[in-house]
Amino acid sequence: MKIVIYHASKFGNGAKVAEELRKVIEGKGHQAEVRHIKASKPKELLPAELYVFGSPTRIGKPIGSMRRFLKKATLPSGTRYALFATHGDAVPNKKTGKLPTDEELSRWRRTLPIMDEILKGKGLVKVADKIFLVSGEQMRGHLKEGWQGKTDEFATAILGSA
Template identity: 55%
Template sequence: MKIEYFHASKFGNGARVAEEFKKQMTVKGVAVNVHHIRNVRPKELAPADLYVFSSPGRIGKPIGSVRRFLKKIAIAPGAKYAILTTESAPQPDKKTGKMPTEEERTKWQRVRPIMNEMLKAKGLEKVAEGHVLVTSMKGPLEEGWQKKVEDFAARISQEG
């Protein structure tokens, strides 16, 4: 099994998640090539058994460069993909001090749904989806984030 992993980390959290994933998959005997999307031509992606896409969130959406990248990618329909994002941990409302409800959060936070829509429109098939929280806008990653990556890696290796 060979995995190509594409991220668009700006502050380094998503890049750390990608490296941790690579490390954990390597132990399982799976090769993972990690790329920042700025170094990749979206129409010339290397062949892979699985493509993993990772994006930081921006105002409820994937960061703009990821949206442009996903619009352009050329991957044969039927190829497998997985998503692993970094997203900000829920914060209390500045005025009321209340935490957003699950419903409010899902309405506003559309990072993964947008990525799924774009990838499914290309005919790709999802095998796993995960997210790791960052405790404030620029990080650091939440406590125990490695465990989340481990769970994600376990789901992926079941697919192989």
């Protein structure tokens, strides 16, 4: 299978996930390429049997450049895709010291559902998705431990859909 991974990483975490995903997919005997969306034209996507789109989060949503990219993307109806989002890890509420509940987190984390809605609207078919968490004080942060294992799982889910 030929897979192209488009991402919009700003601080490098999503780029790391994309590269790792490429290696895992290739290690399983498939072809994969990685592109940053800023070096790509949404109406001239590389030919592939399956696309992966990965986005950082801004105020609970996909970064604007990814939203625009997906809206403009031209792909035949029925094309399969997988999604990943990078999110800041949950932190305790400053006043109460409590961590948000799963229900609260899914209400705030809209990156995957918004990307999905755009692509479903074009008749595309989702096969897998995954959230990767970024933690740390600095803006750039770092991928939370276990991210490589999650990337493996993600690759298995993608390839298992073939």
